[in-house]
Amino acid sequence: MTYKPGSIAIVGAAESTDLGKLPDISQLQLHADAALNAMADCGLRPADIDGIATAREAPTELAHYLGIVPKWVDGTSVGGCSFMIHVRHACAAIEAGLCNTVLITHGESGRSQIGRPVQGVGPSTQEGQFQMPYGPLGPPTMFTIPVLRYLKTYGVGIEKVANVGVVQRKWAGFHPRASFRDPITIDDVLNSRMIAWPFRLLMCCLVTDGGGALILTRADRASSFPTKPVYIQGIGESVETSLISQMEDFTSSRAFRVAGRTAFENAGITHRDVDHLMIYDAFAHLPIYGLEDLGFCGRGEAGDFIWDGNTAPGATGSNALPLNTNGGGLSYMHSGMYGMYALQESVRQMRGASPAQVEGAELSVCHGVGGMFAASGTVVMSNRPA
Amino acid sequence: MSDYQKWIPVPTPETRHFWDGCREGRLLLQRCGDTGRAYFPPRPFSPYTGSRNVSVFEASGQGALYSYVINHRPARGFDAPYAIAIVQLPEGVRMMTNIVECEQTPEALELDMPLEVCFEKIDDDISLPLWRPAHG
Numbered sequence: 001m002t003y004k005p006g007s008i009a010i011v012g013a014a015e016s017t018d019l020g021k022l023p024d025i026s027q028l029q030l031h032a033d034a035a036l037n038a039m040a041d042c043g044l045r046p047a048d049i050d051g052i053a054t055a056r057e058a059p060t061e062l063a064h065y066l067g068i069v070p071k072w073v074d075g076t077s078v079g080g081c082s083f084m085i086h087v088r089h090a091c092a093a094i095e096a097g098l099c100n101t102v103l104i105t106h107g108e109s110g111r112s113q114i115g116r117p118v119q120g121v122g123p124s125t126q127e128g129q130f131q132m133p134y135g136p137l138g139p140p141t142m143f144t145i146p147v148l149r150y151l152k153t154y155g156v157g158i159e160k161v162a163n164v165g166v167v168q169r170k171w172a173g174f175h176p177r178a179s180f181r182d183p184i185t186i187d188d189v190l191n192s193r194m195i196a197w198p199f200r201l202l203m204c205c206l207v208t209d210g211g212g213a214l215i216l217t218r219a220d221r222a223s224s225f226p227t228k229p230v231y232i233q234g235i236g237e238s239v240e241t242s243l244i245s246q247m248e249d250f251t252s253s254r255a256f257r258v259a260g261r262t263a264f265e266n267a268g269i270t271h272r273d274v275d276h277l278m279i280y281d282a283f284a285h286l287p288i289y290g291l292e293d294l295g296f297c298g299r300g301e302a303g304d305f306i307w308d309g310n311t312a313p314g315a316t317g318s319n320a321l322p323l324n325t326n327g328g329g330l331s332y333m334h335s336g337m338y339g340m341y342a343l344q345e346s347v348r349q350m351r352g353a354s355p356a357q358v359e360g361a362e363l364s365v366c367h368g369v370g371g372m373f374a375a376s377g378t379v380v381m382s383n384r385p386a
Numbered sequence: 387m388s389d390y391q392k393w394i395p396v397p398t399p400e401t402r403h404f405w406d407g408c409r410e411g412r413l414l415l416q417r418c419g420d421t422g423r424a425y426f427p428p429r430p431f432s433p434y435t436g437s438r439n440v441s442v443f444e445a446s447g448q449g450a451l452y453s454y455v456i457n458h459r460p461a462r463g464f465d466a467p468y469a470i471a472i473v474q475l476p477e478g479v480r481m482m483t484n485i486v487e488c489e490q491t492p493e494a495l496e497l498d499m500p501l502e503v504c505f506e507k508i509d510d511d512i513s514l515p516l517w518r519p520a521h522g
Contacts, residue, residue, distance in 0.1 A: 123395055124395070124398050129395035129398075129401060130395070130427050132395070133392060133514050135392065135457065135463070135464045135484065136457075136470050142470075144455050145472060147453070148455075149452060194467075195458060195459065196455040244482075246426075250453055
């Protein structure tokens, strides 16, 4: 038995009231602010929610803080794609009758660090023994480490990676809430401050504060809500390794391939059916890996696909594939666990409500990464019932 | 060596043999008894089959530069810019490392260049495996 496409719908969706540098709100309240906005979006109160999922913070903390009495909880916390995976688990739970209405929350004071739990690596963990002694300084020095091997394997130049941010900035220009909206050039990217060669500042995500929340219920209940329902058509998830040094193939993510294939097969779609695509971009190489691992492009070809303008605003023709239409983690916002914001943009596109609306879009694929190629979740959604 | 400012690993019972080997200047890997395939990091069973039929063996100490970044931001104990690298061992495993006795530049750090293991003594218990350009 697999998930029945279209049987569950997103009926409530919202981001936190503000995004950006927010020193006057805690991480927990960012979750709650987004959750209250999502409930207001679809006319629900906490008493109407009977399932809750969240990451990093325990669902226990959120349930009590929001005054929710859940019959189902999910604390899957595998990084920024946790929310895609929550969608999958929520669909299964609702379909199985374990609960009726699930709230998924994200909040993160990534920049201001207000009310943020202490994070750290122990010296006797695998990472502490076999990676930390060599001086990695977080994701900019680890998520990026496979890229030189990719570039050499396929003979791709770094300008193809730099271009990802240039194209996404064009999309960000449509969004009043995007952090960075002014156009940039490849020279701007290649002349920005060196962070970890070959990665420069404008190839790395920004770091901001914010939150987001989703509310899911059975599709047959969706018509009783004021919002346009967004139907979940297929979902996939996987994990590979928490050690970037141990990923199987430095030119491809196994977790991406497994999650993506599972979601596409579940939805019964082909790549030609996809009108809109989100690929979590903590760094500029991720859309390249994602396009290839999801099967939109052949190996080594995604940089050229983007270079040729197929993912940019105004692209036409059979190859047109609007990608990261909020500007992505490189331009829109990135709190640390960005996956929720990718989901929000997919929902906006399916509702016909994105400031960068893709005309006539009926099917969106939202693909997330967790950790550093450690985990993945893929959600296929549509504004048409199954 | 109290002036050592970098991160010092702490072994677990499952990794103790690896760090004991490093202290003796030997790079120890493990091999799955069912498939004959080597694996890393250490664990007392095969990640390929789940079998506990595994053995410890000494690696050749040879390798090749597989991928890397050169970090430009300040890091405790390091003089930036410095490379954080992945070495590919002929035994079939990869590990993170720093490349020593080599300029930390894209020109000097050529992918697939041959490397050999060496060890930096941190204290009486821990010596850290590092890699340097192979002297042939």
